[in-house]
Amino acid sequence: MDFTEPVVLVLTSLADGPKHGYALAKDIEDFAGAKLGPGTLYGALSRLEDRGWIEALPSDDRRRPYRITAAGADCLAKHLKAAQRVATTGLSRLDLRPTI
């Protein structure tokens, strides 16, 4: 599955515990400044659930919480480490760039 931005944001948000749709949207807005629309958010949730990277938890009301699975956490960790290497390299090269 492609690591689109919404997928990474949802997995990152769920990394510190289960959340339902609205809590996810607020959390993502807080830590990333991104306002995910409801269609985008649930599109990512359905893809992640199909893939087995998140799972829905039982709930008494209609706000169903989701949690990240071990496979999802593993894939997120690998993706973030790779992204971190790219970010570190890019930033260091920007620092080396001669100023005009």
Added chain:
Amino acid sequence: MRKDQPWPVALLSAYPADWRARYGDELELLIADLRAGGRAPIPMAFDLLCGAVAAWVRIERRTLMSQRSRNALISVLWSWVAFAAVAAWFGHDLAIYPSALKVAQIDPSHPAVPDAYHVLLAAGAVGVAATALAAITFAINAIGYARRCGRRSTFVLMAVPVVIAGGWLGGLRLLPAGNFTVGNLTLAVGWLLLGVAGIAGSTQAVVTVIRSTEFSERTWRIGGVAAAAVTAVMVVATGATITWGVAERASQVHRGDASGWLIVTAIMAVTTARAVIALIGARREPAGKPVAA
């Protein structure tokens, strides 16, 4: 849609019914919560429409993939059954396959010829293992689906191969042996033909289960791997049979004509080609056009 709900909720009807049944309630609440939190309705509506298009595209793609996998798998299954039946029965009956003794006799004069006997044994073991893995996976999935949907016919169809195999093998023991009268030979040939019909009937029962069951993506993936494995087995076994047959006829070991070997290898080659074409066709077929079985 209730009067107190924000108007973008109405756009949920643009989503596929299955998707709505699973996520509709949650999404409806999220829209209401976001609207109550001050989110503007027009960008939200645009986002919902994009989400609906993406959901439809995903469902279409999944259906198409499922149909391709299903048709390719059924083609490979028929090819594999025909191949295995010919290889196991006729090959054995006509004493076409090399024995360890024959291999030992051929080897000194043809050291470059691979040990087809062992290649065939290994290929057969891989083929049986791949078939068993796929059969168990599909059977578990089909049983679960039949229970959920109350399809009793699935259980009946799944019992067909077991009942036919049991009945045929049981009847085989009752056939008279060693006395080559016209009556006994007729009975034996009739039983053999009944066995061929039983194999075809059992395969058709399995195909009907495959066509009428919704399998998970994981099951299709396992089926795809098994289909690729048995197709590879067919290629290797056909090559080994040809190699061994040519080697034996080039050596001093061979006695008799080559017609049986030629017929068997021809059937093996044709069924192998059918399986290879089915697998390649399933991968190459452009989107929007299902592969014919």
